[in-house]
Amino acid sequence: xxxxxxxxxxxxxxxxxxxxxxxxxxxxxxxxxxxxxxxxxxxxxxxxxxxxxxxxxxxxxxxxxxxxxxxxxxxxxxxxxxxxxxxxxxxxxxxxxxxxxxxxxxxxxxxxxxxxxxxxxxxxxxxx
Amino acid sequence: xxxxxxxxxxxxxxxxxxxxxxxxxxxxxxxxxxxxxxxxxxxxxxxxxxxxxxxxxxxxxxxxxxxxxxxxxxxxxxxxxxxxxxxxxxxxxxxxxxxxxxxxxxxxxxxxxxxxxxxxxxxxxxxxxxxxxxxxxxxxxxxxxxxxxxxxxxxxxxxxxxxxxxxxxxxxxxxxxxxxxxxxxxxxxxxxxxxxxxxxxxxxxxxxxxxxxxxxx
Numbered sequence: 446x447x448x449x450x451x452x453x454x455x456x457x458x459x460x461x462x463x464x465x466x467x468x469x470x471x472x473x474x475x476x477x478x479x480x481x482x483x484x485x486x487x488x489x490x491x492x493x494x495x496x497x498x499x500x501x502x503x504x505x506x507x508x509x510x511x512x513x514x515x516x517x518x519x520x521x522x523x524x525x526x527x528x529x530x531x532x533x534x535x536x537x538x539x540x541x542x543x544x545x546x547x548x549x550x551x552x553x554x555x556x557x558x559x560x561x562x563x564x565x566x567x568x569x570x571x572x573x
Numbered sequence: 574x575x576x577x578x579x580x581x582x583x584x585x586x587x588x589x590x591x592x593x594x595x596x597x598x599x600x601x602x603x604x605x606x607x608x609x610x611x612x613x614x615x616x617x618x619x620x621x622x623x624x625x626x627x628x629x630x631x632x633x634x635x636x637x638x639x640x641x642x643x644x645x646x647x648x649x650x651x652x653x654x655x656x657x658x659x660x661x662x663x664x665x666x667x668x669x670x671x672x673x674x675x676x677x678x679x680x681x682x683x684x685x686x687x688x689x690x691x692x693x694x695x696x697x698x699x700x701x702x703x704x705x706x707x708x709x710x711x712x713x714x715x716x717x718x719x720x721x722x723x724x725x726x727x728x729x730x731x732x733x734x735x736x737x738x739x740x741x742x743x744x745x746x747x748x749x750x751x752x753x754x755x756x757x758x759x760x761x762x763x764x765x766x767x768x769x770x771x772x773x774x775x776x777x778x779x780x781x782x783x784x785x786x787x788x789x790x
Contacts, residue, residue, distance in 0.1 A: 493614045497677050497750065502726065502743040504682045528615075562681040562787065565620070570613040 489518035489571065496525070496567045506559045509538070511569065514549040518542045518571055523551050526568040527559050534568075535559045542571075618789040620681070623672035627781035630773040631756075633708035634663040635716055646708035649776065650690055650769040653697055653731070655761035663770065664702065664711060665782050666756025674749050678790035683745035684738050685757070688780045692734045693766020698725035699757040701744045706755065721758050731761075731768040745786060 498509045509525050524539035536556035542549055634645035634652050637660040645651065651663035665687070685699070704720035727739035741757070748754035761768070771780025 490612060493616065495677055496616050498679055499750075500679065500681075500742055500746050502740055504680075504742045560681075561679065561789065562620075564789070565618055567616045567618075568613070569616070570611055572611050 489521060490515045494569070496569065498561060498564070500561045504561050506536075506556050506561050506564065508552050508554045509556070509567070511551045511553070512548065514542055514551055514571075516545060516547065516549065518549070519544045521571045521573050523553070524570045524572070525553050527556060527564045528566040528568055529563050530565045532566065532568075535563060621672075621788055621790070623669070623674070623786045623788060625667040625669070625784040625786060627773040627775075627778065627783070629668045629671060630665065630782050631668065631708045632663065632665040632772050632782060633711050634661050635711060635713040636661050637713050640713035643710060643712055646711070647774060649772050649774045650780075651759070651772050652767060652769050653695070653759055653761055654767040655695060655764055656767060660760070661767070662713075662716065663759040664706060664708070664756060665759065666702070666706075667754055667784055669749065669754050669786075672786070672788065674788060674790055676750050676752055678749050678788055680742050680746040680749060681787040681789055683740070683742045683784060683786045685741045685782065685784045686736050686738050687729075687759075687770045687782050688736050689731045689734045689768060690771050690775075690780060691767070691769035693731055693764060693768040695731045695761040695764030695766050695768050696728050697731050697737075697759050697768070698728045698762040699739055699741070699759055700724075701726055701747075702755040702758055703748075703751070704755060705753070716758070719758075725762070726757065728762070731764075731766070731770075737770075741784070745784075749788070 494514055495512045496509060497512070499507045501507050506527065509527075511523060511525065514523065519542050521542050522539050523542050524537065526537040527535040529535055536559045538553040538555050540551055540553050542551055632651055633643070634648065636642055636645065636652075637658060645663075651665075652661040653663050654661035665685070701722040702719055703722070704718075706715070706719055726741055726744050729737035729739055731737070744757070745754060759770070771777070771782070773781050775781050
Protein backbone atom coordinates (compact mmCIF):
# COMPACT_ATOMS: atom_id res chain seq x y z
CA UNK A 446 0.00 0.00 0.00
CA UNK A 447 2.70 2.45 1.03
CA UNK A 448 4.77 1.43 -1.94
CA UNK A 449 1.93 2.06 -4.30
CA UNK A 450 1.37 5.50 -2.75
CA UNK A 451 5.04 6.32 -3.30
CA UNK A 452 4.83 5.25 -6.93
CA UNK A 453 1.77 7.46 -7.37
CA UNK A 454 3.62 10.44 -5.84
CA UNK A 455 6.64 9.96 -8.08
CA UNK A 456 4.44 9.69 -11.17
CA UNK A 457 2.53 12.87 -10.23
CA UNK A 458 5.77 14.79 -9.62
CA UNK A 459 7.12 13.66 -12.99
CA UNK A 460 3.91 14.77 -14.67
CA UNK A 461 4.03 18.25 -13.11
CA UNK A 462 7.71 18.58 -13.98
CA UNK A 463 7.01 17.62 -17.58
CA UNK A 464 4.29 20.23 -17.83
CA UNK A 465 6.73 22.82 -16.50
CA UNK A 466 9.35 21.85 -19.06
CA UNK A 467 6.82 22.05 -21.85
CA UNK A 468 5.77 25.49 -20.70
CA UNK A 469 9.37 26.65 -20.51
CA UNK A 470 10.01 25.34 -24.02
CA UNK A 471 7.08 27.25 -25.44
CA UNK A 472 8.25 30.45 -23.77
CA UNK A 473 11.76 30.01 -25.06
CA UNK A 474 13.25 30.59 -21.66
CA UNK A 475 16.98 30.97 -21.75
CA UNK A 476 17.03 32.51 -25.22
CA UNK A 477 15.24 35.79 -24.54
CA UNK A 478 12.42 34.93 -26.96
CA UNK A 479 8.78 35.17 -26.05
CA UNK A 480 6.53 32.48 -27.36
CA UNK A 481 3.30 33.10 -29.21
CA UNK A 482 2.15 30.06 -31.11
CA UNK A 483 4.65 29.47 -33.87
CA UNK A 484 6.19 32.95 -33.64
CA UNK A 485 8.48 34.57 -31.13
CA UNK A 486 9.81 38.08 -30.77
CA UNK A 487 12.96 38.67 -32.72
CA UNK A 488 15.90 39.26 -30.47
CA UNK A 489 17.48 41.86 -32.77
CA UNK A 490 15.27 44.78 -31.78
CA UNK A 491 12.34 45.54 -29.55
CA UNK A 492 11.61 49.05 -30.74
CA UNK A 493 9.60 50.51 -33.60
CA UNK A 494 11.84 51.78 -36.36
CA UNK A 495 11.48 54.98 -38.40
CA UNK A 496 9.79 54.58 -41.75
CA UNK A 497 9.61 57.15 -44.55
CA UNK A 498 8.66 56.96 -48.20
CA UNK A 499 9.49 58.75 -51.41
CA UNK A 500 7.07 59.57 -54.18
CA UNK A 501 7.27 60.39 -57.84
CA UNK A 502 5.66 63.52 -59.22
CA UNK A 503 2.39 61.66 -59.66
CA UNK A 504 2.31 60.98 -55.94
CA UNK A 505 2.96 57.25 -56.23
CA UNK A 506 5.23 55.57 -53.71
CA UNK A 507 8.59 54.83 -55.29
CA UNK A 508 10.37 53.48 -52.25
CA UNK A 509 10.07 52.96 -48.52
CA UNK A 510 13.02 53.61 -46.24
CA UNK A 511 13.33 51.99 -42.83
CA UNK A 512 16.08 53.60 -40.80
CA UNK A 513 17.76 52.72 -37.54
CA UNK A 514 17.62 48.97 -38.06
CA UNK A 515 20.12 47.52 -35.55
CA UNK A 516 23.10 45.65 -36.88
CA UNK A 517 21.85 42.65 -34.93
CA UNK A 518 19.02 42.37 -37.47
CA UNK A 519 21.40 41.66 -40.35
CA UNK A 520 20.25 38.73 -42.48
CA UNK A 521 16.70 38.97 -41.14
CA UNK A 522 13.86 39.63 -43.56
CA UNK A 523 12.18 43.00 -43.27
CA UNK A 524 8.68 43.11 -44.76
CA UNK A 525 6.70 46.32 -45.33
CA UNK A 526 3.03 46.46 -46.22
CA UNK A 527 1.33 49.68 -47.27
CA UNK A 528 -2.15 49.85 -45.78
CA UNK A 529 -5.14 52.06 -46.45
CA UNK A 530 -7.53 53.47 -43.86
CA UNK A 531 -9.23 50.09 -43.41
CA UNK A 532 -5.89 48.30 -42.99
CA UNK A 533 -6.21 46.68 -46.39
CA UNK A 534 -2.93 45.96 -48.10
CA UNK A 535 -2.13 48.20 -51.06
CA UNK A 536 1.23 46.57 -51.70
CA UNK A 537 3.90 44.62 -49.89
CA UNK A 538 7.63 44.19 -50.39
CA UNK A 539 10.30 42.45 -48.35
CA UNK A 540 14.08 42.57 -48.31
CA UNK A 541 16.90 41.01 -46.38
CA UNK A 542 18.66 43.36 -43.98
CA UNK A 543 22.28 43.74 -44.99
CA UNK A 544 25.29 44.16 -42.80
CA UNK A 545 26.22 47.63 -41.69
CA UNK A 546 27.92 49.48 -38.89
CA UNK A 547 25.56 51.16 -36.49
CA UNK A 548 21.98 51.56 -37.64
CA UNK A 549 21.12 50.20 -41.06
CA UNK A 550 18.79 51.78 -43.58
CA UNK A 551 16.76 49.34 -45.61
CA UNK A 552 15.29 50.63 -48.85
CA UNK A 553 12.42 48.72 -50.39
CA UNK A 554 11.17 49.32 -53.91
CA UNK A 555 8.64 47.73 -56.24
CA UNK A 556 5.32 48.59 -54.60
CA UNK A 557 3.72 49.25 -57.96
CA UNK A 558 1.45 52.21 -58.55
CA UNK A 559 0.34 52.92 -55.01
CA UNK A 560 -0.80 56.48 -54.41
CA UNK A 561 0.79 57.88 -51.25
CA UNK A 562 -2.46 59.70 -50.57
CA UNK A 563 -4.14 56.33 -49.99
CA UNK A 564 -1.49 55.03 -47.60
CA UNK A 565 -2.53 55.49 -43.99
CA UNK A 566 -0.17 53.08 -42.27
CA UNK A 567 2.90 50.93 -42.65
CA UNK A 568 2.83 47.40 -41.29
CA UNK A 569 6.34 46.10 -40.74
CA UNK A 570 7.83 42.87 -39.56
CA UNK A 571 11.25 41.39 -39.04
CA UNK A 572 11.59 37.63 -39.28
CA UNK A 573 14.54 35.29 -39.10
CA UNK B 574 -8.61 -6.06 -2.74
CA UNK B 575 -10.85 -3.08 -3.27
CA UNK B 576 -8.15 -0.71 -1.98
CA UNK B 577 -5.60 -2.27 -4.34
CA UNK B 578 -7.95 -1.66 -7.25
CA UNK B 579 -8.31 2.00 -6.27
CA UNK B 580 -4.57 2.46 -6.09
CA UNK B 581 -4.11 0.80 -9.45
CA UNK B 582 -6.61 3.21 -10.97
CA UNK B 583 -4.70 6.20 -9.50
CA UNK B 584 -1.47 4.83 -10.82
CA UNK B 585 -2.99 4.45 -14.27
CA UNK B 586 -4.21 8.06 -14.22
CA UNK B 587 -0.74 9.25 -13.20
CA UNK B 588 0.87 7.35 -16.05
CA UNK B 589 -1.62 8.82 -18.53
CA UNK B 590 -0.94 12.37 -17.26
CA UNK B 591 2.81 11.83 -17.48
CA UNK B 592 2.45 10.54 -21.03
CA UNK B 593 0.41 13.57 -22.10
CA UNK B 594 2.99 15.87 -20.51
CA UNK B 595 5.76 14.12 -22.39
CA UNK B 596 3.94 14.71 -25.63
CA UNK B 597 3.71 18.37 -24.62
CA UNK B 598 7.45 18.50 -24.13
CA UNK B 599 8.00 17.05 -27.57
CA UNK B 600 5.58 19.56 -29.07
CA UNK B 601 7.28 22.43 -27.26
CA UNK B 602 10.63 21.30 -28.53
CA UNK B 603 9.31 21.09 -32.07
CA UNK B 604 7.97 24.66 -31.81
CA UNK B 605 11.32 25.95 -30.63
CA UNK B 606 13.19 24.29 -33.47
CA UNK B 607 10.82 24.99 -36.35
CA UNK B 608 9.36 28.40 -35.57
CA UNK B 609 10.35 31.75 -37.02
CA UNK B 610 11.03 34.75 -34.84
CA UNK B 611 8.82 37.70 -35.59
CA UNK B 612 8.90 41.36 -34.59
CA UNK B 613 5.94 43.21 -36.04
CA UNK B 614 4.73 46.76 -35.60
CA UNK B 615 2.58 49.38 -37.27
CA UNK B 616 3.23 53.03 -38.04
CA UNK B 617 0.06 55.05 -38.51
CA UNK B 618 0.27 58.21 -40.59
CA UNK B 619 -1.37 61.56 -39.98
CA UNK B 620 -2.75 63.31 -43.05
CA UNK B 621 -3.09 67.07 -43.37
CA UNK B 622 -3.22 70.08 -45.66
CA UNK B 623 -0.92 73.09 -45.52
CA UNK B 624 -1.73 75.37 -48.41
CA UNK B 625 0.70 78.14 -49.24
CA UNK B 626 -0.18 81.72 -50.14
CA UNK B 627 1.68 84.94 -50.77
CA UNK B 628 2.32 85.31 -47.04
CA UNK B 629 4.69 82.36 -47.17
CA UNK B 630 5.96 82.98 -50.70
CA UNK B 631 9.22 84.59 -51.69
CA UNK B 632 9.94 85.41 -55.32
CA UNK B 633 12.05 87.46 -57.65
CA UNK B 634 13.31 87.55 -61.21
CA UNK B 635 16.83 88.10 -62.46
CA UNK B 636 17.87 89.90 -65.62
CA UNK B 637 20.69 88.99 -67.91
CA UNK B 638 20.79 92.60 -69.13
CA UNK B 639 21.21 93.82 -65.54
CA UNK B 640 23.31 91.04 -64.05
CA UNK B 641 23.79 92.62 -60.62
CA UNK B 642 20.28 93.99 -60.19
CA UNK B 643 18.13 92.87 -57.26
CA UNK B 644 15.09 94.94 -58.21
CA UNK B 645 13.13 91.80 -59.08
CA UNK B 646 12.76 91.02 -55.38
CA UNK B 647 10.25 93.82 -54.85
CA UNK B 648 8.54 93.62 -58.24
CA UNK B 649 4.80 93.05 -58.44
CA UNK B 650 5.19 90.90 -61.55
CA UNK B 651 7.95 88.46 -62.48
CA UNK B 652 9.25 88.75 -66.02
CA UNK B 653 10.35 85.67 -67.96
CA UNK B 654 12.20 86.30 -71.16
CA UNK B 655 13.86 83.99 -73.69
CA UNK B 656 15.30 86.88 -75.67
CA UNK B 657 18.97 86.36 -76.45
CA UNK B 658 21.29 88.45 -74.28
CA UNK B 659 18.23 89.72 -72.42
CA UNK B 660 16.92 86.59 -70.75
CA UNK B 661 14.94 86.86 -67.52
CA UNK B 662 14.42 84.00 -65.09
CA UNK B 663 11.86 83.98 -62.29
CA UNK B 664 12.30 82.27 -58.91
CA UNK B 665 9.51 81.22 -56.54
CA UNK B 666 9.65 79.42 -53.22
CA UNK B 667 7.51 78.93 -50.12
CA UNK B 668 8.41 78.82 -46.45
CA UNK B 669 6.94 75.58 -45.11
CA UNK B 670 7.99 76.17 -41.49
CA UNK B 671 4.41 76.98 -40.54
CA UNK B 672 3.38 73.45 -41.51
CA UNK B 673 5.50 72.00 -38.66
CA UNK B 674 6.49 69.01 -40.73
CA UNK B 675 9.33 66.78 -39.50
CA UNK B 676 11.87 65.56 -42.02
CA UNK B 677 10.24 62.13 -41.79
CA UNK B 678 7.05 63.56 -43.29
CA UNK B 679 6.23 63.64 -46.98
CA UNK B 680 4.06 65.25 -49.60
CA UNK B 681 1.10 63.25 -50.86
CA UNK B 682 0.44 65.91 -53.47
CA UNK B 683 1.58 69.46 -54.20
CA UNK B 684 0.43 71.77 -56.96
CA UNK B 685 1.91 75.18 -57.70
CA UNK B 686 -0.37 77.84 -59.18
CA UNK B 687 0.89 80.97 -60.91
CA UNK B 688 -1.10 83.52 -62.84
CA UNK B 689 0.13 84.69 -66.22
CA UNK B 690 -0.56 88.42 -66.38
CA UNK B 691 1.24 89.06 -69.69
CA UNK B 692 0.89 86.23 -72.16
CA UNK B 693 3.14 85.13 -75.01
CA UNK B 694 3.75 82.04 -77.05
CA UNK B 695 6.27 80.54 -74.63
CA UNK B 696 6.53 77.26 -72.81
CA UNK B 697 7.65 77.96 -69.27
CA UNK B 698 9.55 75.20 -67.49
CA UNK B 699 10.09 74.82 -63.76
CA UNK B 700 13.48 73.55 -62.57
CA UNK B 701 13.92 72.60 -58.89
CA UNK B 702 16.29 74.73 -56.83
CA UNK B 703 17.93 72.94 -53.90
CA UNK B 704 20.24 75.60 -52.52
CA UNK B 705 19.47 78.76 -50.59
CA UNK B 706 18.57 82.08 -52.14
CA UNK B 707 16.81 85.26 -51.09
CA UNK B 708 14.68 87.55 -53.22
CA UNK B 709 16.45 90.57 -51.76
CA UNK B 710 19.92 89.48 -52.88
CA UNK B 711 19.60 87.13 -55.84
CA UNK B 712 21.04 88.49 -59.11
CA UNK B 713 21.64 87.11 -62.59
CA UNK B 714 25.27 86.61 -61.68
CA UNK B 715 24.25 84.81 -58.52
CA UNK B 716 22.23 82.18 -60.33
CA UNK B 717 25.36 80.30 -61.38
CA UNK B 718 26.07 79.67 -57.70
CA UNK B 719 22.74 77.94 -57.11
CA UNK B 720 22.08 74.24 -57.31
CA UNK B 721 19.36 73.83 -59.92
CA UNK B 722 18.09 70.56 -61.32
CA UNK B 723 18.67 69.95 -65.01
CA UNK B 724 15.36 68.18 -65.54
CA UNK B 725 12.19 70.24 -65.56
CA UNK B 726 9.64 69.27 -62.94
CA UNK B 727 6.84 70.51 -65.15
CA UNK B 728 5.83 73.06 -67.74
CA UNK B 729 2.96 75.31 -68.67
CA UNK B 730 2.01 77.33 -71.69
CA UNK B 731 1.99 81.10 -71.24
CA UNK B 732 0.04 81.64 -74.44
CA UNK B 733 -2.97 82.88 -72.48
CA UNK B 734 -3.36 84.86 -69.32
CA UNK B 735 -4.80 83.30 -66.20
CA UNK B 736 -3.94 80.61 -63.69
CA UNK B 737 -1.47 77.91 -64.65
CA UNK B 738 -0.88 74.86 -62.47
CA UNK B 739 2.12 72.58 -62.25
CA UNK B 740 2.34 69.42 -60.17
CA UNK B 741 5.41 69.61 -57.95
CA UNK B 742 4.81 66.69 -55.60
CA UNK B 743 8.22 65.04 -55.93
CA UNK B 744 10.10 68.29 -55.40
CA UNK B 745 8.11 69.23 -52.32
CA UNK B 746 8.39 65.72 -50.91
CA UNK B 747 12.17 65.87 -51.30
CA UNK B 748 12.24 69.37 -49.81
CA UNK B 749 10.29 68.29 -46.73
CA UNK B 750 12.84 65.55 -46.15
CA UNK B 751 15.70 68.01 -46.72
CA UNK B 752 14.16 70.47 -44.28
CA UNK B 753 13.67 73.47 -46.60
CA UNK B 754 11.87 74.14 -49.84
CA UNK B 755 13.99 76.34 -52.11
CA UNK B 756 11.44 76.35 -54.88
CA UNK B 757 11.87 76.64 -58.60
CA UNK B 758 13.52 78.56 -61.36
CA UNK B 759 11.02 79.43 -64.11
CA UNK B 760 12.41 80.04 -67.54
CA UNK B 761 11.17 79.89 -71.12
CA UNK B 762 12.30 76.71 -72.84
CA UNK B 763 10.58 77.55 -76.10
CA UNK B 764 9.08 80.65 -77.65
CA UNK B 765 10.31 84.20 -78.19
CA UNK B 766 7.91 86.36 -76.17
CA UNK B 767 8.50 88.21 -72.92
CA UNK B 768 5.81 87.08 -70.47
CA UNK B 769 5.00 87.96 -66.87
CA UNK B 770 3.40 86.25 -63.89
CA UNK B 771 2.06 87.82 -60.72
CA UNK B 772 4.43 88.15 -57.78
CA UNK B 773 3.78 87.79 -54.07
CA UNK B 774 3.89 91.59 -53.90
CA UNK B 775 1.09 91.94 -56.44
CA UNK B 776 -1.76 94.13 -55.23
CA UNK B 777 -4.32 91.63 -56.48
CA UNK B 778 -4.17 88.58 -54.24
CA UNK B 779 -5.45 86.22 -56.92
CA UNK B 780 -2.46 87.13 -59.08
CA UNK B 781 0.03 85.87 -56.50
CA UNK B 782 1.67 82.45 -56.51
CA UNK B 783 0.15 79.79 -54.30
CA UNK B 784 0.57 76.11 -53.65
CA UNK B 785 -1.73 73.40 -52.35
CA UNK B 786 0.02 70.82 -50.22
CA UNK B 787 -1.39 67.59 -48.84
CA UNK B 788 1.02 65.82 -46.58
CA UNK B 789 1.53 62.85 -44.31
CA UNK B 790 3.53 62.70 -41.12
